[in-house]
Structure formats: structure tokens, C-alpha cells
Amino acid sequence: MAAAVAIKISRFAAAALAVALLSMQCASAAVLPEDRADALYHSYSGGGVKISGPSILVQKQLGKHASVNANYYVDSVSSASIDVVTTASAYTEQRVQKSAGVEWLEDDATMTLSYTKSDENDYQANTAHGSFTQEFFGNMTTLTMAYEKGWDVVGKRNDPTYAKDNDRQNFSLGVSQVTTKNLLLNLNWEIIANQGFLNNPYRSARYLDSTAEKGYSYEPEIYPNTHTSNAVALGAHYYLPYRAALHGEYRLYTDTWGIHASHYEIGYTHPWRKQWIFDIKYRFYQQTHADFYSDLFPYESSQNYLARDKELATFSSQDIGFKVTYEFASSPARFIKKSTINFAYDYIHYSYNDFRDLTQNTAAGTEGLYGFSANVLQIFFSVWY
Amino acid sequence: MPHLTRFIVVVCLLSGCSIQPWVKPYERDNLADPIMSLDRDPVSTAYISHVHEAREAARGAEGGQGGGCGCN
Numbered sequence: 001m002a003a004a005v006a007i008k009i010s011r012f013a014a015a016a017l018a019v020a021l022l023s024m025q026c027a028s029a030a031v032l033p034e035d036r037a038d039a040l041y042h043s044y045s046g047g048g049v050k051i052s053g054p055s056i057l058v059q060k061q062l063g064k065h066a067s068v069n070a071n072y073y074v075d076s077v078s079s080a081s082i083d084v085v086t087t088a089s090a091y092t093e094q095r096v097q098k099s100a101g102v103e104w105l106e107d108d109a110t111m112t113l114s115y116t117k118s119d120e121n122d123y124q125a126n127t128a129h130g131s132f133t134q135e136f137f138g139n140m141t142t143l144t145m146a147y148e149k150g151w152d153v154v155g156k157r158n159d160p161t162y163a164k165d166n167d168r169q170n171f172s173l174g175v176s177q178v179t180t181k182n183l184l185l186n187l188n189w190e191i192i193a194n195q196g197f198l199n200n201p202y203r204s205a206r207y208l209d210s211t212a213e214k215g216y217s218y219e220p221e222i223y224p225n226t227h228t229s230n231a232v233a234l235g236a237h238y239y240l241p242y243r244a245a246l247h248g249e250y251r252l253y254t255d256t257w258g259i260h261a262s263h264y265e266i267g268y269t270h271p272w273r274k275q276w277i278f279d280i281k282y283r284f285y286q287q288t289h290a291d292f293y294s295d296l297f298p299y300e301s302s303q304n305y306l307a308r309d310k311e312l313a314t315f316s317s318q319d320i321g322f323k324v325t326y327e328f329a330s331s332p333a334r335f336i337k338k339s340t341i342n343f344a345y346d347y348i349h350y351s352y353n354d355f356r357d358l359t360q361n362t363a364a365g366t367e368g369l370y371g372f373s374a375n376v377l378q379i380f381f382s383v384w385y
Numbered sequence: 386m387p388h389l390t391r392f393i394v395v396v397c398l399l400s401g402c403s404i405q406p407w408v409k410p411y412e413r414d415n416l417a418d419p420i421m422s423l424d425r426d427p428v429s430t431a432y433i434s435h436v437h438e439a440r441e442a443a444r445g446a447e448g449g450q451g452g453g454c455g456c457n
Binding site for chain 2: 033038042055138140170172176179180181186189190192229230231232233235237239243244245251253255257259261262269271277283285311312317319321323342344346348350374376378380382
């Protein structure tokens, strides 16, 4: 009986769905990415770390249904961060990331596939990504589903035999909604699950040791082998009564390591004359520490999992930034439709609530709390062809 | 219960297919303006997301894609 009802319902549902699909408006608002190339130089400087390098992104349509893209990105790192100067030696290294993707458009649906490979001397990451996007209800609602699988190998400098796996899976769901003729809302949810070696092999945990000169010693960190996180973000873009836009975003995050985090961002975009666009933004982020985090453990091997990674500490950060875009009045070549030069600057300040600055020589556990500021610069040139 | 389920399925689907766009395509000039783009400069958005993600525990729901962190 139950089976018969189920079949009946499924037939009914299929018929209703068919009606719904047939009655949808086919305004075909789904579009492929524009033909565009960007050449960016980035620079990060803060907390004893300097990272800079280029990022080149090229997007090109092939016919009416396909678009391909490729990105080449480099991080040249010079690090003397607080972790490095207190437990190891300063180092330099380079990370090169290459990715390629294809997007296919069919009526109101788009499908994307991409592959990313990242190499540095002590970390290899491979990521395959696929997504499906469908527009509904007169192209007012856009639903995106994405799946990603990552295969990372964690290495260690000066130890070519050291290789630990870290596998990752991401599943995300996003809805974007045209709400009024001036308001666009979007909601995204993503679950990420890791399995494998999740430590940073260079970081150490600190514990009280009365026999040590400073009153404390170090031991290797031990992380759980699994990590699952959930994040949900709500965003809004609003077109003001004059030609300018406001945007806002709020994200909530929680994971199986006991970390709770949230951030919000607000921004304002103001075009000026025909050629300028000015953006300003403010972002506030905060998180609680992981269950197995401590700045100073009471004794050696005091618990199964141990971490003193400042990324797992309780902290907050504030980011204030601006971007200026200038569109050239004339094209340098016939095939170029438009070109812009852009400059962006972000000032970010990090304040830690339970991570202490061990460069201060005071009694163990009484050192001042750590904090640092970072300057982030981007300059990029974009052409549309 | 099966009746309730059937009722919900039918109402959801029929209400879905009867939804008409209350913002007509010709009323979407403002939404189509590049300053309203969710990601006006993808190369820049990806970079600044990476800057945050490498230093924060939180991750996801930002539309970014894979890669190493350069932060070992």
C-alpha cells in the first residue's frame, strides 16, 4: 500500500515538476564569463612575513557555449614570523599555483570543471572542482551546487622522505535571488571535510617546565586526523538611488575542532565620471580557539591533541581597504574593447586573546599578548577583448 | 501522512511553477551595472580571500577554489 502511494506521489510529483519546468520563463540571462585577461602583482607584509608575486588570469569564450580559463599564481615567501623566530629559523620559499577550467552554458544552466595544482618545496596540493548552476523563475533565482576534491601532500624542508597525505572534500550550495530592481541577495553554505595529516610540521606546543631556563619547553603539536567544518554566508548588494552600490556579507562558521567564527563585511562602490570607480570596505572577523589549543600546557603530553598554532587561537582581526579603478579612454589595440588599471590596499590588524609574544622575556605565561598589522597591496591591469 | 506529503509536494511545485518574475527583465538595468557585480575582479577577489583564509581558521562559503596555503 505504502509502495503504491509512493509511486502515485512520485508520478504526481513528476507531472507537477514537468509542468513547472515547461512553464519557466526562458529569458536566458545565464551568460559566460567575459573575454578578459588580468595581470596582478600582489604584496603582503606583516608579522615578519613578506609574500609577493604575480597572478595572471585569462578567460576566453570558445563559440557560444563554452569558455575556458587559466590562472598562474606565485607566492614568493620570506618568513620570520613569531612562530619561526621563537622555535625555528627564518626561511624563504616559493609557491606556484596553476589552474585551468572550462565552463559550459546551455540555456539557463552552466557547468564548470576546473583543476588546480599548487607546488611548494614542502606542500603539494591538487584540487578538482565541478559545479552546476541553474537559473529559475524568470532568471530571478540562481542555484549553484559545487563539489571539490583535494589531494594534498604535506612535506618538510630538508627531509625529502617526509610525506603525509591530507585529503579534502568540499560540498557547497548557493542561492542568489533578485529581490527588487535594486537588491540582490545571496546565501551560500559549504561543508568541508579533511582527513589525514592536518598539522603544520614546523609548529610546536609549549608546556611548563621548571627545569628549563625560561620556565617552559616545546613538544611537537598533535592534531586530530579529521576536521569537518560548516560555513553559511548571507550577502546583499544594493543599488543606491544615485549610481553607487552598497554591499554587505555575514558569515557564520563552526567546526569539529570546537572553533566558532564569524565575520561581517560592508563596502561601498562609487563611480566617478566615466573612468573612475572607487571602492571602500571594512571587514571584522573573530574566532574562538580550538578545543585542543593552549598557549601554555601545564606539563608535557598533558592531553591527546596539542596545538599552539596562532591560527587556532582566540583572536579578532579588522581589515580596512580601498580600491581605485581607472578605465582608459582609448584602447591601445584594435581588438581590445576596454582596459583598466587598478590599485587596491588593505590594512589588516590581528589581535590575539590567548597567544602570547614569546620574544618578551618575562615569566612563562605572563608575556604580553601578541598582535600584528599587515599591509596588503594589489596592482593589476585588466583588458577585455 | 501520505496525503499531507502529497499536498506539500503539489503545493510547492505548483506554487513554484506559478511564480512570475516580479522584477521584469527590462527593470534590471541597475542590477546589471558592473558596480553591482558579485565578483567584479575575480583575480583580486581570489587573492584577498586567500590572504584571509591563510590566517584564519574559518573557511568556506566564499566561492573560492582549492590550492595550497603557502603558510607552512
